[in-house]
Amino acid sequence: MEETIKEIVDENQEYVINMGPQHPSTHGVLRLVVSLKGETVKNVEPHIGYVHRGIEKMCESITYPQIIHLTDRMDYLSAHINNEAVCLNVEKALEVDIPDRIKVIRTIMSELTRIQSHQLFWATFGMDLGGLTCFFYGLRDREKVLDIFEETCGSRMIVSYNCPGGLMYDIHPNFQKRVKDFINYFRKILPEYDQLLTGNVIFQERTRGIGRLSLEDAISYGVTGPAARASGFSCDVRKHEPYSAYDRVKFNEVLFNEGDTFHRYLARIEEMRESMNIIDQLIDNIPEGPFAVKMKPVIKLPEGEYYQRVETARGELGVYIISDGNKNPYRIKFRSPCFSNLSVLNLISKDFKIADLVAIGGSLDLVIPEIDR
Amino acid sequence: MFDFAPLTRWIDSSLHNAMSPFWTTVVEMLIIGVLILIFYALVGLFLVYAERKVCAFMQNRLGPNRVGPFGVFQTIADLIKLLLVELVPIKNADKFLFNLAPFIVITASFMAIAAIPFAKGLHAIDLNIGVFYVIAVSAMGVIGILLAGWSSNNKYSLIGAMRSGAQIVSYELSVGLSLITIVVLAGSMQLSVIVEAQSTGWFIFKGHIPAFIAFIIFLISSTAETNHGPFDLAEAESELTAGYHTEYSGIKFAFFFLAEYMNMFIVASIAATVFLGGWMPFHVGHWDGFNAVMDHIPPFLWYIVKTFFVIFLMMWFKWTFPRLRIDQLLTLEWKYLLPINLVNVLIMAFIVLMGWHF
Numbered sequence: 001m002e003e004t005i006k007e008i009v010d011e012n013q014e015y016v017i018n019m020g021p022q023h024p025s026t027h028g029v030l031r032l033v034v035s036l037k038g039e040t041v042k043n044v045e046p047h048i049g050y051v052h053r054g055i056e057k058m059c060e061s062i063t064y065p066q067i068i069h070l071t072d073r074m075d076y077l078s079a080h081i082n083n084e085a086v087c088l089n090v091e092k093a094l095e096v097d098i099p100d101r102i103k104v105i106r107t108i109m110s111e112l113t114r115i116q117s118h119q120l121f122w123a124t125f126g127m128d129l130g131g132l133t134c135f136f137y138g139l140r141d142r143e144k145v146l147d148i149f150e151e152t153c154g155s156r157m158i159v160s161y162n163c164p165g166g167l168m169y170d171i172h173p174n175f176q177k178r179v180k181d182f183i184n185y186f187r188k189i190l191p192e193y194d195q196l197l198t199g200n201v202i203f204q205e206r207t208r209g210i211g212r213l214s215l216e217d218a219i220s221y222g223v224t225g226p227a228a229r230a231s232g233f234s235c236d237v238r239k240h241e242p243y244s245a246y247d248r249v250k251f252n253e254v255l256f257n258e259g260d261t262f263h264r265y266l267a268r269i270e271e272m273r274e275s276m277n278i279i280d281q282l283i284d285n286i287p288e289g290p291f292a293v294k295m296k297p298v299i300k301l302p303e304g305e306y307y308q309r310v311e312t313a314r315g316e317l318g319v320y321i322i323s324d325g326n327k328n329p330y331r332i333k334f335r336s337p338c339f340s341n342l343s344v345l346n347l348i349s350k351d352f353k354i355a356d357l358v359a360i361g362g363s364l365d366l367v368i369p370e371i372d373r
Numbered sequence: 374m375f376d377f378a379p380l381t382r383w384i385d386s387s388l389h390n391a392m393s394p395f396w397t398t399v400v401e402m403l404i405i406g407v408l409i410l411i412f413y414a415l416v417g418l419f420l421v422y423a424e425r426k427v428c429a430f431m432q433n434r435l436g437p438n439r440v441g442p443f444g445v446f447q448t449i450a451d452l453i454k455l456l457l458v459e460l461v462p463i464k465n466a467d468k469f470l471f472n473l474a475p476f477i478v479i480t481a482s483f484m485a486i487a488a489i490p491f492a493k494g495l496h497a498i499d500l501n502i503g504v505f506y507v508i509a510v511s512a513m514g515v516i517g518i519l520l521a522g523w524s525s526n527n528k529y530s531l532i533g534a535m536r537s538g539a540q541i542v543s544y545e546l547s548v549g550l551s552l553i554t555i556v557v558l559a560g561s562m563q564l565s566v567i568v569e570a571q572s573t574g575w576f577i578f579k580g581h582i583p584a585f586i587a588f589i590i591f592l593i594s595s596t597a598e599t600n601h602g603p604f605d606l607a608e609a610e611s612e613l614t615a616g617y618h619t620e621y622s623g624i625k626f627a628f629f630f631l632a633e634y635m636n637m638f639i640v641a642s643i644a645a646t647v648f649l650g651g652w653m654p655f656h657v658g659h660w661d662g663f664n665a666v667m668d669h670i671p672p673f674l675w676y677i678v679k680t681f682f683v684i685f686l687m688m689w690f691k692w693t694f695p696r697l698r699i700d701q702l703l704t705l706e707w708k709y710l711l712p713i714n715l716v717n718v719l720i721m722a723f724i725v726l727m728g729w730h731f
Contacts, residue, residue: 017528025611039532039699128611130603130696136432196693202603203695354532355698358612 014042021050025128025358028368030342032361039353044346048339052372059332064090064164064299067332072158074334075370077117078312080109083162085319088243089308090164093301093323100245101289102166104282107245108179109152109161110310111275115186116145117313118268118275121365125265126197128362129206134197141189148178164299166292179283183276190272198269207262211348211360214259221347222340225315226267227364231259237311249281261356264363300327314338314365338370377495405497409486413635420634421448423681424688431692455627463526463620470524475621475628477517482635484510489642490564492652492672503564504552507643508545511598514636515541518600518607518617521629525620533616536699537607540597543706544604547594548640550714554587554721555580555647568651575650581729583721588648590710590717592686595640597702600633602691606699637684645679652676 015038020031029050035043055074059067064086071082084106091098119142126134146156152172153159161168197203213223218231228235236253238246254270256263301323309318315337324330341364349357384404388397422437422445429436437444463471485507487497500506515538522534558580559567570576576584597604608616618629645651652672656664697705 015528017532024614036532039536126695130605130609130611131694132428133432133692136434140433197695200695202697202701205701206695206698353698353700355606355609355612355696 019357025361026368027124027362027366030366030368030371032345032357034354034357036354039355041349041352041354041357044349044357046342046345048342048368048371050372051369053369055373056332056334059329061328063327064301064329067329068162068164069158069160071334072160073369074336074373075312075314075317075338075367076157077120077367078113078314078317079157080106080113080159080161081310081312082317083160084110084244085308085310085312085317087162087164088310089306089319089321090299090301092308093304093306093321094164094295094299096165096293096295098166098293099289100287102291102293103245104286105167105171105291106162107249108279108282108286109149109159110244111278112145112148112179113159114313115272115275116142118272119145121268121313122193122197122265125359125362125365128358129203131197131200131203137193137196141186144182144185148175148182151175151178163292165295166290168292170291171286176283176286179279183279183283186272187276190269193269198266204262206355207265207359207363208260210261210352210356211363212258212260213344213348215257217344217347218259221344223315223344224337224340225312225365226254226271227264227341227344228315229254230256230263230267232257235316237309237316241309243308243310245282246278249278251278261359261363264365268365298327300325301329309335312337314367314370315341334373336370336373338364338366338368342366342371377492381495405487409483409497413483413486414631416638417631417634418448418452420638420684421451421630423684424634427685427688428692431689452627455630456624458623460623460625461620465526466620467524467526470520471620472625474517474521474524475625475632477520478514478632479517479628479635481510481512481514481517482632482639484513485639486635486642488564489639490568490646490651491676495673496565499563499565502562504556504562504567504643504647507564507639508549508552511636511639512541512545514632517632521621522617525617527620529613529615530617530619533607533609533613533619536609537600537617539699540600540604540606540702543703544594544597547590547706547710547714548598550711550718551587551591551594552643552647554583554714554718557718557721557725558584560725564646564651567647568653571650571653574656575648575653577648580721581724583717583724584648586713586717587721588644590714591644591648592683594706594710595644596687596690597706599636599640601637602687603694603696604702605691605696606702609696611696637687638680641680641683641687642676644683645676649679649683650675651679 014035016033016035018031019034020026021029026032031047031050033045033047034041055070059070067086068083071086072079075082119138123135123138126138149159150156152175153161213231215232218228218233223233224235232255234253234255239253251274254267254274256267301321303323303325306321306323307318309316316335317337318335320333320335321329322331345361345364349360352360385401388400426436437447440446440450488500488503488506490496518537519534522530522537555567555576556562558576559570561567577588596602600607608618618626621629652675654667654670654672654675656667
């Protein structure tokens with residue numbers, strides 16, 4: 001490693017700096033070795049693995065209901081959606097019929113998770129660009145979602161609300177009222193986000209045309225989620241392969257063609273609106289029924305390979321399980337959206353300024369523990 | 374209006390009676406030095422507190438509210454902490470320049486404060502080139518910043534210092550030209566004369582549109598010059614961790630910190646003095662009763678209120694806008710502010726020649 005840095009300096013007379021592992025704008029312990037010429041970024045080399053906990057390996061020695069709790073710790077901002085991915089996969093393998101009530105509640109919770117994740121994105125993205133006030137506005141509203149989680153799941157961020165066959169417990173009696181209150185509140189607040197950041201001249205100057213990701217590159221690098229949809233890549237798993245209750249709700253897949261930092265940002269803002277529409281359609285018609293299906297005390301998957309993908313706030317999360325018929329998986333592999341999204345960073349931030357690198361990195365909305373697992 | 378000149382004259386004459394002229398000068402210098410130092414420290418502490426409260430207000434927070442009533446002693450507690458904290462030694466740093474840099478920065482802002490007229494007859498030195506002196510002295514601070522970035526042996530610091538150098542040297546032009554617009558109108562560079570000339574109306578009202586444009590440009594470019602607000606590229610927290618003062622700790626960091634706030638205070642003072650009438654009260658033509666009431670408010674209070682109004686404007690920018698990028702920053706200066714400024718000076722000169730101003 002050290003030698004490669006030296007070579008870069010000697011050959012091209014570039015200025016190599018380490019952004020991270022401890023740096024305010026890498027949102028975690030990501031290390032970027034950045035080669036600069038003046039202020040212009042010539043090469044970005046991401047180094048990952050600082051929060052590697054061996055989650056995939058750990059999963060091989062624990063049972064399926066236990067795996068749920070580890071998936072929370074990958075993308076902690078879409079914890080609920082990660083849970084759902086594993087549960088859906090296990091349920092698919094066991095061919096369990098899931099009642100509508102569970103599906104609807106899972107969908108509502110997933111969309112709430114998406115909203116709070118995008119709120120945090122908005123908050124930190126503003127902060128990356130130097131507008132510190134955004135951070136507090138974003139977190140103020142996110143707190144309201146977390147309060148709903150706390151009431152229903154008992155936990156605020158690492159919810160672990162799903163279990164194979166349904167949910168851990170039924171929703172709180174206040175759930176519907178509080179979600180509706182939140183949606184009413186947030187509908188009024190979202191234009192404030194636009195006033196503070198989206199419409200700002202400096203913000204637009206800083207993000208428009210910066211870090212353009214073409215459709216071809218997005219596809220060939222496997223970029224998913226809002227980052228890819230801003231480049232026009234229709235990749236929303238909720239649309240293309242509906243799971244839970246997504247087949248019964250109407251919503252638009254947010255697509256832009258520009259693919260620059262501004263549109264990656266805009267895609268997330270628009271997705272919050274779409275998420276609120278989805279919740280609106282479901283919140284009044286949660287069907288009656290049990291909150292969990294009775295499963296066997298020890299869940300054993302029949303021998304075979306199972307794959308399930310879901311749309312997290314960052315992109316497509318895939319869970320691939322190989323079972324040898326035991327109570328724990330033979331091998332489990334997570335297809336993490338952030339890993340593919342990060343791989344495109346060098347491509348799109350080349351020849352931009354170092355301040356743009358921060359903006360581009362922010363617009364990819366990376367959660368490092370998911371990459372490292 | 375209350376005039377401080379008799380008071381200072383009385384102190385001067387009584388000192389002359391007591392000792393030789395040489396010692397009188399020495400004692401007077403000491404008194405002024407100590408007074409400015411105290412004023413400097415108090416204003417610095419208050420500004421840090423004010424910034425935290427304003428920022429908290431903008432961000433839906435309470436701000437400091439634990440130490441003392443409304444947290445007013447928080448900054449003092451912070452200062453004590455900064456004084457006591459260990460100075461981390463830096464490996465391979467240029468020790469001499471590293472230690473020198475904070476002193477240059479703080480001396481620059483300390484010297485600038487001497488020329489500011491706080492009230493009638495209340496200023497340390499009334500140079501006949503006051504405006505020029507303030508511009509020259511406040512520009513010295515950039516040397517300290519460059520030295521800090523260079524000597525820290527830190528890559529982030531170096532980038533921050535280079536940014537700061539480019540930024541301050543560029544925006545110095547706009548600051549100077551926007552002040553020259555008013556100098557043309559006032560016909561003098563002496564700050565006390567500029568203030569006296571505003572007894573019939575503040576320059577921002579007297580000078581038609583050019584004076585207003587000059588005020589806006591001064592506000593933007595002085596914010597940039599003090600590394601504040603959306604122009605804080607030199608320390609760009611999310612890009613360069615803390616820019617040029619990344620490696621500084623303890624009292625040396627406190628020097629940078631204090632100097633930054635005092636520079637803000639100085640440019641706000643200049644804005645208040647040159648554009649908003651300094652310590653002159655607010656008068657409306659032919660409202661004699663209203664004007665008489667305004668005259669009873671002490672001039673020092675007028676000066677402070679105006680200065681803090683400008684400071685509040687700067688804080689408002691800072692906590693609302695995202696940061697600019699370095700090339701956008703320089704584009705703004707060289708492609709927009711500078712040409713506008715040059716044309717503005719010409720228009721102002723024309724107005725003064727034709728006697729069109731009020």
